[in-house]
Amino acid sequence: MSRPTPSTQTLHEALEAAAGIGGLAPSIHNTQPWRWRVAPPVLELRSVRDRQLAAADPLGRLLMLSCGAALHHARVALAAEGIRSTVERLPDPADSDLLARITAVDRGGASAATTRALAAIRERHTDRRPVSSTPVTPTALTALAQAAEAEGAHLHVLRPDGVIELAAAAAEAQRVENRDPDIVEELAYWVGGSNTPSVTAPSATGGGETLGLPADVIPTTPPRSTVPGRDFGHGGTLPIGESPARGGHDRAASYAVLYTDEDLPEAWLRAGEALSAVWLAATERGLSVLPLSAAVEVDATRATLRRLLSHLGEPMLVLRIGVPEPGPVPHTPRLRPDQTIEHR
Ligand SMILES: Cc1cc2nc3c(=O)[nH]c(=O)nc-3n(C[C@H](O)[C@H](O)[C@H](O)COP(=O)(O)O)c2cc1C
Incomplete structure (x- = not known):
């Protein structure tokens, strides 16, 4: 059984935090071609076409892949808060930049799997170094x-x-x-x-x-x-x-x-x-x-x-x-949340 929907204030904060986590997603050349709109109980994901690679990605396929990764990160963040949500992808045929509408449905407990996934989001990075000689199982x-x-x-x-x-x-x-x-x-x-x-x-x-x-x-x-x-x-x-x-x-x-x-x-x-x-x-x-x-x-x-x-x-x-070689790889910087998140 699920607990009642949290207060709007708390939900607003959770949606904003999820958008911030979405911003940690990988993107082609770190273009971060996304923008979020927090409007409880909804979190909207929009594409930013100014940051599409016009020459290498004229159709916007890689832009959409990048935004999809951000969408999944945000879904994980909500799930790790115990928030169950529904996702409508490309919900408005007249507005192709509106990529997804995530709607919080109710709140319960978070699973250990989503907590682990959230930890992995903070750790994940692109590693361009040679891999070690240990094969992947x-x-x-x-x-x-x-x-x-x-x-x-x-x-x-x-x-x-x-x-x-x-x-x-x-x-x-x-x-x-x-x-x-x-x-x-x-x-x-x-x-x-x-x-x-x-x-x-x-x-x-x-x-x-x-x-x-x-x-x-x-x-x-x-x-x-x-x-x-x-x-x-x-x-x-x-x-x-x-x-x-x-x-x-x-x-x-x-x-x-x-x-x-x-x-x-x-x-x-x-x-x-x-x-x-x-x-x-x-x-x-x-x-x-x-x-x-x-x-x-x-x-x-x-x-x-x-x-x-x-x-x-x-x-x-x-x-x-x-399997990576040991040793640190720097994290690639991101836009600040206030540069990618707007509020209703
Ligand atoms: C769709 C997509 C394509 C990418 N293509 C390449 C690539 O061809 N070569 C590369 O070194 N990194 C590639 N990357 C990794 C990005 O450069 C990287 O995600 C971004 O710089 C952010 O860094 P981070 O993943 O360490 O957070 C790609 C990432 C995405 C999402």
């Missing part, structure tokens, strides 16, 4: 696939021959993007080099809260790997400590394609929710995740990924999953 990979399924998406873990094809596709995607001046310029805008501060968002208080990628989360040199990571155009300041004896940083990594049944905005949003669920499940198991999106940004290599899935679905994102 099949049991863990099954759990991650189940996490994706629970959110209406799928995770296909590639076999070694698939990884070789993925490596070729990722390298080709990078070559195509490096030749596109609009994509190169866009990347340079969002990704700070060692001498360039990342993009500073306009702020009423003049605080330098950031969007984009700072240099300290980008490896000093590209790690040697079978599947190339994103070429940010320059090195950063993150030490990678790669062991030359190991020969390639991703030998023990698993590679998976997150995919959906359809290539439509609601499926993109759900893929983002699945991305968050998979990543939190990985974090809880001590695994690192590195999303690789170049191969889904380029039509020709996207087709290769579709073939790798035996045309079972629409590829949304490639994930490298591994």
